[in-house]
Amino acid sequence: MAHTTSIQKGSTAKQDRFQFHDYYLVEELLSEEHRMARAAVRDWVKQEVSPIIEDYAERAECPVHLFKGLAEIGAFGPSLPVEYGGGGMDEIAYGVIMQELERGDSGIRSMASVQGSLVMYPIFRYGSEEQKRKYLPKLGSGEFIGCFGLTEPDHGSNPAGMTSTLRKDADAYILNGAKMWITNSPIADIAVVWARDDEGKIRGVIVEKGMKGFSAPEIHGKWSLRASITGELVFEDVRVPKENLLPEAEGLKAPLSCLSKARYGIAWGAIGAALDCYDSALRYAKERIQFGKPIGQFQLTQKKLAEMITEITKAQLLAWRLGVLANEGRASAAQISMAKRNNVYMALQIAREARQIHGGMGITNEYPIMRHMMNLETVLTYEGTHDIHLLITGQDITGLSAFK
Amino acid sequence: MKILVCISRVPDTEARVAFTAEGSAFDESGVTFIMNPYDEWYALVRALELKESLGGSVTVVHVGTAASDPIIRKALAIGADDAVRIDAEASSADFTARQLAAFAKSENYDLILCGKETIDYNGAEVPGMLAELLGLPFVSHAEKLEMEGQKFVLTRPVTGGTEVVEVEGPLVVSAAKGMAEQRIPNMRGIMMAKRKPLKVVPPVEVEEKVQFVHFELPPAKKEVKLIDPENMDELVRLLHEEAKVI
Ligand SMILES: Cc1cc2nc3c(=O)[nH]c(=O)nc-3n(C[C@H](O)[C@H](O)[C@H](O)COP(=O)(O)OP(=O)(O)OC[C@H]3O[C@@H](n4cnc5c(N)ncnc54)[C@H](O)[C@@H]3O)c2cc1C
Numbered sequence: 001m002a003h004t005t006s007i008q009k010g011s012t013a014k015q016d017r018f019q020f021h022d023y024y025l026v027e028e029l030l031s032e033e034h035r036m037a038r039a040a041v042r043d044w045v046k047q048e049v050s051p052i053i054e055d056y057a058e059r060a061e062c063p064v065h066l067f068k069g070l071a072e073i074g075a076f077g078p079s080l081p082v083e084y085g086g087g088g089m090d091e092i093a094y095g096v097i098m099q100e101l102e103r104g105d106s107g108i109r110s111m112a113s114v115q116g117s118l119v120m121y122p123i124f125r126y127g128s129e130e131q132k133r134k135y136l137p138k139l140g141s142g143e144f145i146g147c148f149g150l151t152e153p154d155h156g157s158n159p160a161g162m163t164s165t166l167r168k169d170a171d172a173y174i175l176n177g178a179k180m181w182i183t184n185s186p187i188a189d190i191a192v193v194w195a196r197d198d199e200g201k202i203r204g205v206i207v208e209k210g211m212k213g214f215s216a217p218e219i220h221g222k223w224s225l226r227a228s229i230t231g232e233l234v235f236e237d238v239r240v241p242k243e244n245l246l247p248e249a250e251g252l253k254a255p256l257s258c259l260s261k262a263r264y265g266i267a268w269g270a271i272g273a274a275l276d277c278y279d280s281a282l283r284y285a286k287e288r289i290q291f292g293k294p295i296g297q298f299q300l301t302q303k304k305l306a307e308m309i310t311e312i313t314k315a316q317l318l319a320w321r322l323g324v325l326a327n328e329g330r331a332s333a334a335q336i337s338m339a340k341r342n343n344v345y346m347a348l349q350i351a352r353e354a355r356q357i358h359g360g361m362g363i364t365n366e367y368p369i370m371r372h373m374m375n376l377e378t379v380l381t382y383e384g385t386h387d388i389h390l391l392i393t394g395q396d397i398t399g400l401s402a403f404k
Numbered sequence: 405m406k407i408l409v410c411i412s413r414v415p416d417t418e419a420r421v422a423f424t425a426e427g428s429a430f431d432e433s434g435v436t437f438i439m440n441p442y443d444e445w446y447a448l449v450r451a452l453e454l455k456e457s458l459g460g461s462v463t464v465v466h467v468g469t470a471a472s473d474p475i476i477r478k479a480l481a482i483g484a485d486d487a488v489r490i491d492a493e494a495s496s497a498d499f500t501a502r503q504l505a506a507f508a509k510s511e512n513y514d515l516i517l518c519g520k521e522t523i524d525y526n527g528a529e530v531p532g533m534l535a536e537l538l539g540l541p542f543v544s545h546a547e548k549l550e551m552e553g554q555k556f557v558l559t560r561p562v563t564g565g566t567e568v569v570e571v572e573g574p575l576v577v578s579a580a581k582g583m584a585e586q587r588i589p590n591m592r593g594i595m596m597a598k599r600k601p602l603k604v605v606p607p608v609e610v611e612e613k614v615q616f617v618h619f620e621l622p623p624a625k626k627e628v629k630l631i632d633p634e635n636m637d638e639l640v641r642l643l644h645e646e647a648k649v650i
Contacts, residue, residue, distance in 0.1 A: 019418065032474055036481060036594045043588045074591025087591040097591070 017044075017051035018103065018279050026320050030092060037078075037093050041100035044073045049104035053227060054365045057105070060222065062229035064187060070112050070290075075101060077116040080124050084132055085140020093327035095178050095268030095319060103272030106375035107228030113269070114183045115139060117261035119146030122204060122226050125257065126249035131206065135190065140144040143330025147188040147216075149179035149233045150245045150255050156181075157388050158403075164195035164235065166203055166245075173197075173205060173245060181382070185216040185231035192246075193233065194255045204246040204254060213238040224378040226371075260333050263383045264326060267339035268319045270379060271312060273372045274347035277354035278308045280367050284358050295357070304353045311350065315343045334396035341389035349378040405460035407451040408513040410496070410504055410534070411479055412440040413472045427619040430524075439475040441586075442519025442579060444482070449584035450549055451517050451548045452483045460514075460550065461485045467503045468489070469495040480597035481589035487600070492607035496614040497525075501533035506608040508538060513574060515556070520545045520578040528578070535576035543569055547582035 020042070027035060048069050056063045070076060079094040080086025087093070094116075102109035122137050123131055138144040155161040164177025177195055179283035185191065191207045205215055213236040222230060246254070282305055285296030295301050322339045325331040355362040362369050380386050391402045415421070415435045438444075451462045464479040466472055467490045476487045481627040489509060494500045508516060516538075521528035528544070535542030547566070548559035556571045561580070588598075629641050643650045 032477060033594055034600065035474070036478060036589065036597075037591060039478075040481075040589045040591075042592065047588070072590060073588065078591050082592070084594075088595050089591060093591070251576075 001028065004032050016046045017283065018046070018050075018276060021275055021279060021282075021309060022316070023309050024317065025111045026316045027311075028098070029320055033089070034093055034096050037089070038096045038100055041073060041075070041097050042103070044069065044126045045100055045108075046105035049101075049108055053105045054109070054371065057226040057371050058108070058365060060220075060226040061110075062107070062187065062227060063231075066108060067111065067115075067142045067145055070101075070108075070115075071140065075112040075116070075123055076140050076142065077120040077124070077136075079227060080116070080120055080140075082137070084124055084136040085120065085138070086124075086136075090323075091264065091331075092320070092323035094265060095323050097268055098265040098269040099272040099275075099319075101272065102269035105227055105371065106269070106273055106379050107225045109265075109269045109272070110183050110225060110228045113262045113265050114148055115146055117265060118224055118258050119190070119192050121261050122148075122249065122254065122258045124204070125255055126204060126246040127206075128243070128247050130243065131246070137205065139190075141252045144189040145184055145187055147182050147184040147191045147233070148255075148258065149182050149185070149191050149193040150259075151179060151363075153178060157240045157385055159194070159255065162194065162196065162200075162202065164193070166195045166197045166205060166240070169239075171242050173240045173242060175205065175207065175235040175240050179233035182216070182218070182231055182233050183228055183382075185233050186218040188216065191216070193235070201250055201373035202254070203328075204249040204253050205240045206244040206246070207233075207235070207238060207240055211238050211240065222378075224374045224376075226374070256333065259383055260336050261342040263336050264322065264331065266379060266383055267322060267336065270340075270343040270347040270376070271315050271319060273376060273379075274308070274312050274315065274343075274350045277347075277369055277372055278305070278312060279352045280369060281305060281308070281354035281357040284361070284367075288359070301357060304357060306351045308353060315346050318342060322391050332396075334392055337384065337389040337392040337396075340383065341386055342394075344376060344379050345386060348380055350372065350374055405454055405458050405514045406512065407454060407460060407462045408508055408511070408516045409443065409448045409451045409462060409464045409479070409484065410516065410518045410530070411433075411443040411448065411464050411475065412519070412522045412530075413437050413466070413468055413475050414440045414522050417523065421621065423619045423621070429616070430619065435551060437471070437475065438553065439478055440519050440522045442521060442523070444479070444519075445586040446579035446581065446583040447517040447519050447577075448479055448482060448484065449513070449587050450579060452587070453521060453584060454515070454549075463488065463511075463513075465490065465504060465507055467492060467500045467607070470604075477597045480600045480602070481593040482587050483589075483593060485600065487602045489602065489604045490607050493603050493606070493648050495612065496568045496616075497527050497529035497533060498613055499610050501537060502610045503607050504530070504534050505537035507605065508534070515573055516540070517549075518576070518577045518578045520580045521577055531576055531578035538576065539577040540572050540579075543571060544578045545580045546577050547580050549577060549579070549583055 010399050074087045078089045079089035082088040123135050149160050166173040189209050193207050194204050197203045215230045215234045218231045285301050286294050288295045318339050355369045395401045416438050419435045436517045455462050463486050464484045465488045490503045500551045520530040543558045545560050545568045548560040557571050562569050
């Protein structure tokens with residue numbers, strides 16, 4: 001509209017004016033529950049996340065109080081059974097929830113990804129009945145915060161090289177080693193930790209806060225995912241009772257199955273960040289006047305916007321199809337890798353283009369663009385880097401491993 | 405306490421308002437519909453709070469077609485126990501109130517809650533008509549609803565202050581902002597809503613007394629001129645020469 005001539009600092013720009021974009025009417029492929037879940041989480045994000053997120057990200061502080069809210073809305077393990085603290089929903093609902101959370105902030109989505117897919121899921125899938133009863137309801141309700149320790153200082157992309165050890169000692173395991181880059185670790189009540197047993201097999205244990213020899217120092221100085229807390233896990237002869245061993249988890253495939261769940265959620269989630277950037281850029285392009293017309297009238301701006309919505313639409317269809325396959329139990333790890341890689345990279349590209357459309361305003365905290373862009377640098381790397389996922393696809397289609 | 409909440413379906417606040425050819429009807433194409441916020445945020449949530457503290461049940465009722473089922477499911481997801489949809493287009497306030505009254509008569513509700521108005525037509529007629537048709541007391545625009553023993557104590561705004569009224573139930577109340585706070589349905593509620601009863605009943609015969617003749621959009625907004633606050637002379641000149649108001 002021609003009469004809104006300029007965007008002024010401190011104006012209504014910070015207000016969350018997000019509108020959903022669904023160019024190919026993909027929502028029609030979803031169920032009424034999915035659409036209701038989307039609307040509910042979007043309302044929650046607008047109410048609880050948008051008003052505070054720039055401030056927390058700027059101060060590099062985790063809004064810990066949101067754990068309760070995330071639990072209340074049902075964002076922790078929505079696809080796990082109700083009797084274990086989950087939501088009894090399907091995989092598409094899980095995807096939709098992650099997307100709406102990441103539309104708010106990748107760090108907030110990470111809080112939920114880790115709690116649901118990397119802490120509740122392994123306990124649900126590999127834990128004993130007592131472990132499930134003891135931990136899952138508390139994790140689902142946000143009373144407990146969990147974290148997932150796989151990455152080590154010297155073993156990131158290559159977790160098979162891990163050196164943390166679990167030595168059997170009477171009725172316990174003695175845990176030694178260190179984990180790095182662990183989301184939620186400094187505030188976690190429990191950690192699901194992966195280490196090698198006496199036979200060299202990778203096993204999972206539940207380590208509780210306060211166990212002797214266990215500490216979780218925070219990692220400072222992150223320019224990305226600033227509203228999510230990250231730390232180390234340090235184990236010095238930590239005596240873990242044998243009841244805390246996940247009985248059913250053996251070998252690297254156990255933690256990798258958890259990562260598949262989380263990556264699946266990221267494939268959906270990244271679209272949320274992309275949508276937020278696109279939506280802001282589209283609005284700005286229609287409102288910002290230069291050379292006497294809205295910048296959205298220039299062909300170069302239109303090219304950017306048109307390519308953005310094309311890429312978002314492709315990603316939405318990819319996520320939807322992956323969701324259908326996941327519901328049928330047919331989504332392979334390699335298919336999940338492709339969607340995670342494609343959608344996160346797509347989101348990062350869109351953040352960069354959207355930043356340009358906003359001109360100088362694009363670098364400020366008046367708009368969510370830089371925050372999303374910086375966040376997405378982590379999302380591009382964690383849960384398997386951009387290149388590692390490419391090599392997984394390469395291995396899947398050629399039958400030849402580039403890792404050996 | 406047995407509570408009935410009347411819910412209505414309205415265009416989303418972001419919807420672009422347009423009319424079909426010759427202004428005969430609201431153009432619904434591309435419009436998202438939501439539950440009327442006064443019904444959802446205040447009437448329904450206050451009903452649920454009363455049920456939570458005093459026990460009882462909350463039923464939602466809606467006059468509309470199957471296109472309204474998503475908003476009815478949302479009411480169930482937020483916490484209503486069951487729902488009834490009277491299967492007819494809510495063509496006018498009179499028609500709607502008569503349908504609601506015919507249904508409400510069949511059950512003995514202690515309290516019937518509506519929103520103070522819908523955010524589309526803003527008629528605020530249905531609750532009053534409904535009360536009249538049921539022969540019940542009516543309190544409109546209530547910002548607060550409390551129970552004191554068997555009595556309902558309601559606070560409503562009057563010019564320059566508030567009015568507190570005490571009414572013996574059953575009664576009809578229309579809820580205004582302040583009566584409660586919006587509740588966002590959670591995933592558990594959404595899943596439970598699937599299994600809650602949504603009964604569809606046929607409408608009763610009602611003679612249509614109201615015909616809509618014509619809709620029209622307000623005149624388009626003119627361009628805005630921004631004048632530097634320092635430049636009062638220019639403002640005066642424009643008001644005098646262009647706007648011709650001084
Ligand atoms: C904010 C944040 C939160 C995190 N949260 C968690 C968590 O909760 N739990 C957890 O366990 N981990 C977590 N991580 C760790 C994350 O998964 C790792 O950072 C990631 O797997 C990459 O490992 P690395 O950082 O050691 O990089 P490296 O593995 O050292 O990789 C460096 C570069 O080398 C490339 N590379 C490596 N191997 C190959 C190869 N064979 N061929 C080609 N290129 C290769 C990579 O693609 C990358 O570009 C988190 C990381 C961050 C940044």
